Amino acid sequence: MKLKYYFLVLALSIAALMAVTLYATFNSHPRLFYITEGAVVLMALYLWLFYQKTLRPYDTLVSGIELVRDLDLTTRLAPTGQHEADIIVRTFNELLTRLRTEHLTLEEQYTFLSLLINASPMGIVQCDVDGNITSMNPAAKQMLSPSIEEALHKLPLGQETTVRLPGEPQLFRINHLSFPDRGFQHPFYLIESLTDEVRKAEKAAYERVIRMIAHEVNNSVAGIVGIIQNSKFIIQDSSKNAKERLMDLSEFVTRFANVVKIPQPQLQLCDLSEEVDACRPFLESLCNTASVRLEFQLTDEAAPVRLDTILFQQVLINIVKNAIESIGSPLPAPPLGESPSSITISVKSTLPSQQKETLPSGSGEGASLTITDNGRGISAEAAQHLFTPFYSTKPQGQGIGLLLIRDILTSHGCTFSLLTDPTDHLTRFTINFPRL
Numbered sequence: 001m002k003l004k005y006y007f008l009v010l011a012l013s014i015a016a017l018m019a020v021t022l023y024a025t026f027n028s029h030p031r032l033f034y035i036t037e038g039a040v041v042l043m044a045l046y047l048w049l050f051y052q053k054t055l056r057p058y059d060t061l062v063s064g065i066e067l068v069r070d071l072d073l074t075t076r077l078a079p080t081g082q083h084e085a086d087i088i089v090r091t092f093n094e095l096l097t098r099l100r101t102e103h104l105t106l107e108e109q110y111t112f113l114s115l116l117i118n119a120s121p122m123g124i125v126q127c128d129v130d131g132n133i134t135s136m137n138p139a140a141k142q143m144l145s146p147s148i149e150e151a152l153h154k155l156p157l158g159q160e161t162t163v164r165l166p167g168e169p170q171l172f173r174i175n176h177l178s179f180p181d182r183g184f185q186h187p188f189y190l191i192e193s194l195t196d197e198v199r200k201a202e203k204a205a206y207e208r209v210i211r212m213i214a215h216e217v218n219n220s221v222a223g224i225v226g227i228i229q230n231s232k233f234i235i236q237d238s239s240k241n242a243k244e245r246l247m248d249l250s251e252f253v254t255r256f257a258n259v260v261k262i263p264q265p266q267l268q269l270c271d272l273s274e275e276v277d278a279c280r281p282f283l284e285s286l287c288n289t290a291s292v293r294l295e296f297q298l299t300d301e302a303a304p305v306r307l308d309t310i311l312f313q314q315v316l317i318n319i320v321k322n323a324i325e326s327i328g329s330p331l332p333a334p335p336l337g338e339s340p341s342s343i344t345i346s347v348k349s350t351l352p353s354q355q356k357e358t359l360p361s362g363s364g365e366g367a368s369l370t371i372t373d374n375g376r377g378i379s380a381e382a383a384q385h386l387f388t389p390f391y392s393t394k395p396q397g398q399g400i401g402l403l404l405i406r407d408i409l410t411s412h413g414c415t416f417s418l419l420t421d422p423t424d425h426l427t428r429f430t431i432n433f434p435r436l
Contacts, residue, residue: 011047015040057085064092073100123191125152129184143191148172152189162194166383167419169406171195265308265411272303272367272433273347279313283320287343290324297346303367305433311408318401319371319429320345326375326427344372366435372428377420386418 057080064077073096077089117124123140127133131153136144151163151174160175175190277298287294323343349367378386387406402418409416413434420427 014043014047057082057088060085061088061092064089064096067096068099073103121193123189125189125191127187127189129186131187140189140191143172143193148174148191152176155189157187164384165417166380167378167386168417169195169387169410263311265311265408267306267308267412269304269306269436270309272305272307272369273298275307275309275312276316276345276347276369278309279316282317283345286317286320286324290327291341292324292327293342294320295342295344297344299348301349303347303349304436305367306436307412307433311412315405315408316345316369316371318405322401323371323373323375323427323429326377327373342374344370346370346372366433368433369431370428372426374426377425377427378418383419 060077060080067073067075076093076096079086079089117137120137121139123137123143125133125136125140125144145165147165148163151161155161155174155176157176157178160173163172163174164170165172171194173192173194175192176187177190178185178187180186276296280296284294320343327341327343347367347369387402392401406416409431414431416429416431418427418429
């Protein structure tokens with residue numbers, strides 16, 4: 001029961017008691033009646049003052065508690081006129097002012113932190129105390145893949161690791177950290193893309209090595225060729241054979257040197273299907289020589305892209321040559337309906353026409369190109385090292401073909417992958433061009 005109700009019961013009890021006393025003394029002692037009536041009036045005045053000085057400030061404080069409960073930090077309590085109560089009111093108002101200031105500060109910091117997390121190029125994945133993912137920022141949504149998600153669950157708290165996506169040139173660093181929240185340590189992950197940094201470091205390293213090797217070998221070859229041409233003590237046939245071997249060596253080193261001489265692409269607006277079709281005669285000659293069936297699946301819809309036609313043709317030829325070499329030993333049991341030696345080149349526009357005008361320029365993916373072959377495929381171990389400089393699964397491979405393709409496609413802003421599907425055993429090189 002509230003305090004004011006106790007006060008009301010007390011007042012009614014006193015009033016009833018005084019009424020009985022007045023009735024009893026009215027007939028027997030008239031003088032005592034007036035004295036008693038005066039005492040009743042004084043008692044009523046005292047009770048009214050008691051209510052004003054005690055219960056009204058109490059009601060004011062109860063109203064303040066209700067404000068805090070409703071999180072209303074803008075309203076303030078009015079002074080009651082009671083000195084002791086007004087001290088509490090002033091303290092309470094100061095407390096509300098501090099709470100409001102702290103609340104606004106925390107809200108502003110939370111808003112800033114949310115904007116910072118959403119705009120961060122680093123992926124941030126938050127988890128609950130049981131390790132289940134609760135939220136992630138847009139960068140993490142783009143980075144998250146089955147390989148990265150598997151690495152997240154395996155990474156102990158406080159540790160970091162690097163993950164390379166199979167069949168793609170993507171490299172990520174993952175940190176497993178935690179922050180205190182309401183007495184519990186909440187784990188979260190930071191996912192950082194190292195692809196550009198590693199690519200720049202790799203390119204700077206192999207550029208220096210290749211230039212040094214090319215310079216030394218070409219200088220030596222030129223000198224040896226001059227000696228052979230001017231020598232009168234070497235049989236003509238041996239001289240010719242030695243010259244050919246040296247020229248082959250020079251050509252071998254030149255191919256490495258060409259990797260670091262890739263020009264900046266001169267981008268121009270083209271139709272992807274038309275550019276692929278322009279390469280058809282040369283690609284068909286390559287496949288006919290290797291007895292491989294070549295199929296084209298070009299879209300009738302416009303597939304506009306920006307590319308350097310010369311560099312693009314070089315990429316397409318390299319991919320098809322790699323597919324032909326893979327098909328050199330066809331699958332023992334090819335999938336039903338598939339030729340034991342076939343390559344399919346397909347082009348499609350990934351965005352419907354009605355959606356192209358609604359998206360901002362440069363967002364999403366535009367046209368895509370897929371080269372599919374049914375060769376031996378790529379093992380899971382090899383997929384982890386694809387697009388690594390000088391890595392090759394061929395006995396005589398130099399490991400510069402995919403390196404050349406990687407640098408050209410990256411300079412075009414493309415995303416790409418090379419994987420063998422475990423379901424149909426087909427190997428697909430997929431290239432997604434940026435949307436115009």
